[in-house]
Amino acid sequence: MSPIDSDGFSPRGVYAPTITAFEKDEAVSLEGTRAFVQFLLAQGVDGLVPLGSSGEPLALSMTERKAVLDAVVSEAGAKVPVMAGVVDYSTRSAIEFGRHAKSAGCNGLMVMPPYGFRPPKRDVFDHFRRIREAVGLHVMLYNVPGTSGIDLTPEEVQQLAEEDVVQSVKWSTAEVSRIRDTKLLCGPAFPVFVGNDLIAFEGLAVGADGWISCLPMIVPSRAVKLHRLLAVEKNLSAARELFYPLVPLIRLEFRAASSPDNDPHWLAVTRESALLRGIPVGQSRKPLSAISRADAEQLSKLLVSLHEIECFVS
Numbered sequence: 001m002s003p004i005d006s007d008g009f010s011p012r013g014v015y016a017p018t019i020t021a022f023e024k025d026e027a028v029s030l031e032g033t034r035a036f037v038q039f040l041l042a043q044g045v046d047g048l049v050p051l052g053s054s055g056e057p058l059a060l061s062m063t064e065r066k067a068v069l070d071a072v073v074s075e076a077g078a079k080v081p082v083m084a085g086v087v088d089y090s091t092r093s094a095i096e097f098g099r100h101a102k103s104a105g106c107n108g109l110m111v112m113p114p115y116g117f118r119p120p121k122r123d124v125f126d127h128f129r130r131i132r133e134a135v136g137l138h139v140m141l142y143n144v145p146g147t148s149g150i151d152l153t154p155e156e157v158q159q160l161a162e163e164d165v166v167q168s169v170k171w172s173t174a175e176v177s178r179i180r181d182t183k184l185l186c187g188p189a190f191p192v193f194v195g196n197d198l199i200a201f202e203g204l205a206v207g208a209d210g211w212i213s214c215l216p217m218i219v220p221s222r223a224v225k226l227h228r229l230l231a232v233e234k235n236l237s238a239a240r241e242l243f244y245p246l247v248p249l250i251r252l253e254f255r256a257a258s259s260p261d262n263d264p265h266w267l268a269v270t271r272e273s274a275l276l277r278g279i280p281v282g283q284s285r286k287p288l289s290a291i292s293r294a295d296a297e298q299l300s301k302l303l304v305s306l307h308e309i310e311c312f313v314s
Helices: 030-042 062-076 091-104 121-135 154-162 177-186 197-206 220-232 236-253 266-276 293-305
Strands: 013-018 047-050 083-086 108-111 138-143 168-171 192-194
Touching: 013 030, 013 220, 030 062, 047 062, 062 091, 083 091, 083 138, 091 108, 091 121, 108 121, 121 138, 121 154, 138 154, 154 177, 168 177, 177 192, 177 197, 192 197, 197 220, 197 236, 220 236, 236 266, 236 293, 266 293
Parallel strands: 013 047, 047 083, 083 108, 108 138, 138 168, 168 192
Antiparallel strands: none
């Protein structure tokens, strides 16, 4: 294998995904993307993860993805680490983007398994091995079976960790046991992130080192405080007091999970939350549309009740 960077990068804390902003004509808005990054930094997040699922890389060309990543890294400066989302079926494309992320100054990659065609597990493992060898950055395995169609186990993560192919994992499932089992199998020094708001509280309480999901984009400062209370201060009662008012927001965000028409979409809810704050992120490229008027009003009322914005949507 090629020489691996040994800068000691080991992610911990709340790493917020970044929204890719669009203009009305669906052109990428680097200005709006930067504005969202500024908001996240002001809220005290520990790191940024551009171009994971929330960054809508599937709607972007390779050139656009590189431009968005450059804008995020530039805006972040040296304030917080940046892990670039690598969402590709093609190993070749994944390596191209990973190398660009390294040259741009990213600290690591958050790599989704190759989605769509569901290749055999041996090919999925080789996908990660080749990216790690070719790029040489810290690799967080992004296990999100609902999107990729591929589900790895804690034992498989352990195998890749022992090969030094992956150095951390984000579990975007509703199974808290995966966090516990990964810590047991890979050891306390191996960073494990909870990637699903439905189990964020439980995941952090059971030992997750960090959190990457929607709430860190919707209410970043509260996500940061919750992580501190659970993972650092071990203050369970104060964490409960902070968390329970967030439950209605999580229920709205994930209502589509029990809806046959997948509505409202979690990403549209997240984007609307930024628009309600006056951040010019625009709407997604089609086919994804904005949430309904009724859902926007509910979201607005929830954010007002949390004192995150000042007035209901009109």
